[in-house]
Amino acid sequence: DAGVTQSPTHLIKTRGQQVTLRCSPKSGHDTVSWYQQALGQGPQFIFQYYEEEERQRGNFPDRFSGHQFPNYSSELNVNALLLGDSALYLCASSSIQGMMNTEAFFGQGTRLTVV
């Protein structure tokens, strides 16, 4: 089992540019959540995708958008990058069992640096 895989591992972008981060969930998982972890902080929830739709969203601007594909993989897009978007972006996958979500498994993250 490959677990949750994220690409790329590191990325450097210039202010104003756009970036796309990718995530493949753990085998058997159908739900993908994205978190932003700024330096020295705990992860903050960005949004969650299930059945190819955004099911829930945290307190992030519309510059942050995402997509989920039929194979459950997901992309996080950030437009008009700001210096403050520099962070570790974590993808977590889980699945629905009955009315409950299973525990989340995290990928290694993508370190985004905006210069």
Next chain:
Amino acid sequence: AQSVTQLGSHVSVSEGALVLLRCNYSSSVPPYLFWYVQYPNQGLQLLLKYTSAATLVKGINGFEAEFKKSETSFHLTKPSAHMSDAAEYFCAVSDLGGTSYGKLTFGQGTILTVHP
């Protein structure tokens, strides 16, 4: 709404000493609680979880945590610290269902340093 407070951003112990990392939560619904560990430049690894079964939860690497509803706490302990335990630890709360669909709310983290 749910929230987590981790008391102490840095904890330092000697190798072989007791490790105690504190976590208090707030939740309007029955909580599910988690401890994750993060090594430098790595993702999060689940140490243990409380999902309303036994209140004393045992996890990996000798860690355990006790859910105390009356104190709204979920402190993480390990009887004897090892150098390899040095990392950052995050407490998180979720309801795993309901309207949050398993969204995790994290504390600010506690950096554990282990001295020889």
